[in-house]
Amino acid sequence: MDGGWQQRITPRFWRALWKQRELAWRLTLREVQGRYRGSVLGWGWSFLTPLLMLAVYTFVFSEVFQARWGDLEQAGPLGFAINLFAGLIVFNLFSESATKAPGLILENANLVTKVIFPLEILAAVSVATACFHALTSLVVLALFELVAQGAIPPTLLWLPLIWLPLVSGCLALSWLLSALGVYVRDLGQVLGTVVSMLMFLSAVFYPLSALPLRWQPLLRLNPLVAVIEQTRDVAIKGLPPSASYLVIGTALGLLACELSFRLFQKARRGFADVL
Structure with missing residues (x-):
């Protein structure tokens, strides 16, 4: 009876992901390893790529456009860089999840037509892979700090x-966009155009x-704002998070996941x- 009660109050999307957690983990690991397999630097690219992008953005905005970051103006380009990078980490997590979502089902059409496969975990694998790259970039941010x-x-x-x-919102969006795609x-x-516009409208x-x-x-x-x-408050300024934001x-993120999961199904x- 207790088990049935717990099952009724647990969101459907969470039950589905928990049931397929081992498969999702293996696919995520394969996705991460496959991206760098055969390359000279291997996983080093996950560190080098954000560093290169950070260097370019920092040079353009802080040196060419002479931009400064408010209360960190005395820190110069380095203060600008860490604030810019914190925003980029968040946006890139969203961007990677969103831009890959429309093709998730199309690129795995064989799983739809030939095999009984839990298609819902494709979105979870995509978001988990984006989270891995975000965490890698977070290590770079910590070093810069x-x-x-x-x-x-x-x-x-x-x-x-x-x-x-953020992660639950990306997962919800991935389910919706993968189905709509x-x-x-x-x-x-x-979506590529929309994401490019959002980069400049997301602070x-x-x-x-x-x-x-x-x-x-x-x-x-x-x-995203x-x-x-x-993220900047807790990762750079040393301020506690907003309680209203957390709650x-x-x-809203969990509710979006549940609704989008049901629509996907x-x-x-x-x-x-x-197909």
């Missing part, structure tokens, strides 16, 4: 809770406080016919 500030704020330990709404083949092209290259007051409420409608600002963000019934 040691150089720029001499210490890593202990509030960095809050980051898993800060990112819970089967029926709308142009979705990938459209990645500037603090939200740098905008005129009349524009700040509009940008706050973008969920809240995640990026909270509301987590609740309904949409998958027509996958075989379309």
Whole structure:
């Protein structure tokens, strides 16, 4: 009786992922290893790529455009770099999950038509792979903080809770976009443009406080802005997270996962016919 009660209150998406956790782990490991297999640097690319992008962005915005980061102006380009990089880590996690989502089912059509396979874990594997690259970049950020500030704020330990709404939101979005991508083949092209626009509307290259007051409420409608600002607070400024963000963000993320999972399960019934 207790087991049945627990099953009823546990979200369906969580039960499905927990049941297939071992398969999801193996596929995630294969995805990460396969990306770097055969290359000279191997996993070193997961460190080198963010470093190169950080160097380019920092040079362009802090040296060419002479941009500075508000209260860190005295820190110069290095202070600009760590704030920029924190925003990029969050945005890249979202970007990698979102841009891959429309092709997840299309690229694995054989799993739809020939094999009984839990298709829902494809989105989980994609998001988990993006999380691996984000964590790798986080190590780079910590090293930069040691150089720029001499210490890593202990509030960095809050980051898993800060990112819970982000990861659950990416998972929900991946389920929706992967299902929709089967029926709308142009979705990938459209999404690439949207993601590029979002990069400049997500407070990645500037603090939200740098905008005129009349524009700040509009940008706050973008969920990525809240995640990026909270990430900078705990990872760089040493500030505790917002309690309202943790409660509301987590609740909305989990609700989005449950709704999108159910929509994915309904949409998958027509996958075989379309493919």
